[in-house]
Amino acid sequence: MSAEAIRLLAELERAGIALWAEDGQLRFRAPKGRLTEAWRAELAAHRGALLALLDRGRADGAVGRRPGPAEAPVPLSIEQRAVWLAEQHGGGRAFLIPGALRLRGRLDAAALRLALQALVDRHEAFRTAIRLVGDEPMQCVQSAVHFALPEHDLSALMPAERDGALERLLAAEAARPFELARAPLLRAVLVRLAAEEHVLALTPHHIVADGWSIDVMVRELSLFYRPDGSPPPPLPAPLGYPDFAAWQAGRIAAGADAADLDYWRATLAELPPPLELPAARQAAAGTDGIAAGYAGAAVQATLPAATARGLRRLAAESGTTLFSALAALFAALLQRYGGRRELVLGTASAGRGRIELEEVVGLFAGRLPLRLDFDGDPAFAELVRRCARASAAALSHALPAERILAEAVAPEARGGLFQVMLALQNAVRSRLDFAGLAAEPLPLAGESAKFELFLAVDEDGEALTLALEYATARFDAPRMRAMLDHLVRLAEAAVTDPAAPLSRLPLMSAAERAALLAAQPAPAAAPAAGDSLWRRLRDIALAEPGRPALLAPSAGTTPPRAA
The missing domain is CATH 3.30.559.10 (Chloramphenicol acetyltransferase-like domain)
Known part of the structure; x- marks a missing residue:
């Protein structure tokens, strides 16, 4: 199976573009202007592999009308x-x-x-x-x-x-x-x-x-x-x-997803420990990444057009999409916070890989884990490529997250798999064209959270709107605003110097760095009672990564005496 065809299908799904095979030809449906010339060229270049891949999906059997009366449970x-x-x-x-x-x-x-x-x-x-x-x-x-x-x-x-x-x-x-x-x-x-x-x-x-x-x-x-x-x-x-639910049950009964489950068992073996997040309160015992009590709130920020253009350019240079650049950006921030060599980032999936499901109302959307590694302190551009490969592989083996958790993840590791989610909100958006009426969406504030953290990104012209939804049982607004500030600053640094190692990209403002180095907490990220010493040391290391952590006295000198 062509890895390039898998990657291209994954990118098109992320962009809300439906692709299918019909009478030996590739057909697509996309919002106006969404299918770029670069993607058109790739579709032509990989036409044979794409047709084979789509035919393989159809071999599972198209979703059809369920047998029996429509009213039967x-x-x-x-x-x-x-x-x-x-x-x-x-x-x-x-x-x-x-x-x-x-x-x-x-x-x-x-x-x-x-x-x-x-x-x-x-x-x-x-x-x-x-x-x-x-x-x-x-x-x-x-x-x-x-x-x-x-x-x-x-x-x-x-x-x-x-x-x-x-x-x-x-x-x-x-x-x-x-x-x-x-x-x-x-x-x-x-x-x-x-x-x-x-x-x-x-x-x-x-x-x-x-x-x-x-x-x-x-x-x-x-x-x-x-x-x-x-x-x-x-x-x-x-x-x-x-009809879809009956088809899904039949497919599982026939073992049609066995190869996909094998992929997830291999990918999610020996998972890294849960992420260290900038929480104001400890997680309640027994929570599993789904927000305790579901109470939530959200903060917003804007990624300026110039920075967003830089992310799109980096994605294009890596042969991938904006989603991969955003996944790399969010993952880099989480890695800098926790210092982990590996992490798992949850991502949204439309779950509509079949043309017969395109016009069906129902719950198809799901989430897929991306397991990302930071071996070798990669440059941001390299992390974008790693995210693109992980995303393409995940989508080519897409299964409902609940099935992945139940069948492919060790019981002790299930709780922390989906702590943090990312979604680029670019599903198809229809024109609001009511007869004789001017219609526009009215934004509504959310007060719930399904995950500890969920970053939703919307394209707003050339700029990007960032909405960080958080579980209020664990996090507070000042820390979340500080987190978005760090994300925006990291994005600016990454597009300016995409070849620099991640550890060298600055997160903090000059004022925040000065406050930390003077041991005075910055107003935007005041520590909660009970913050540990290692967290304080980590914050100082983030503020000035090149600063020596420990100085040993040279030979012949007397070390300073404790007061």
Whole structure:
């Protein structure tokens, strides 16, 4: 199997580009401008190997309609089962996907409700309830589900009062739990701010949707919204998510993933110890990398356009994508914090490697571990290449993380495997094109965390927006802001001198270094009570790596006496 073809497929999936084989030809679907000329050239150069690789994937058998009645219960997918188990342990709020659209123009609320109803009618996931059948949770698809669109009118309030009321209402929607046994596991609320200004809050549960599903949902909602009463354009009927779950179960029963499990057993043997992270509080006993209690918060920073261009240039020079450069950057920061020779970084995977799943709403997204080594104090450019190789290998052997953990990782090592996650949020984003309306997404603040640390990177023009989500049981905002500051400074140093060893790249500002060297904690990273001496020494070493750690007296001199 061509390593270059595997690498290219991995990069295209990371970029939200769907590639498939049809009648001996390569076909793709990509957002406008996403498929670069360099990638087009690579597709042509590796056409034969890519067709063979895609045909190998099809040899597993395409996902098709499940046998039996549509209403017959279907076991949960592996991904769904993990969410269901988390729900049983108080993780419900962390597994909501709240979002909102600001709609300007003359809105027809009745037509919008009909559009939402059409969406629920079209996708089995939104008509699915999760119920116990015996002792097993099962997907139970309802033949018909009525979708309600409650409305709130805030237009009579003064602007300041209205903004506060909207914020409170959206926060309440983002926190209100679902009862999984009742469909639909999607809800919406329409808020009237003025005669021609509304906010539509949409909240699906993660057990029936993922980030890619949100794109499908919004795109189709805009097609189904017909205030003039005209019929929407016909769309081919998609598969249902239970079809995928049944196919997945059959594949596992047949042992079709045995070679992938062998790869993960070899890759994840003798894992390094858990990461040392800049925590304000000790981890609770028994936590496993999933945030204790799921309570979280987030801080943000911007990676300037010039630095982001430098990362893209470095990635292109290494024959890879921005994701690999970002993975190298985050991994380098974590390594500098803990001094480890190896670490495992969790990364997001779309989980939609088959064209028949592209338009299906459901939970396909997963996470994959990248095991990275820092042998030889590599240069940043070399670490980018190591990340690219690790990412391509992981995606070519992609399995649900829960299966990897259960079948390929020693029980004592499972807890620390996914402490830290990284995602480049570049899944396909559809135009918000509602008839007669100007639509734009409305950012919502998150108050939950599925992992100890999760760095989400969004492309914002040429710049990059960094959002660091953290578990408040372990971390505080000042330390997290300091961590993002270090990340931005490290990125600037890495693109300026990508050939320098990682240990030589500066992290701290001049003021932070001076404060540490004077034994005065910098305001941005004040030590918590109980900080150990070795952590203080590590911080000083980070501030001035070239400074001697210990001076021995030369021959014939008298060492200084203790006071």
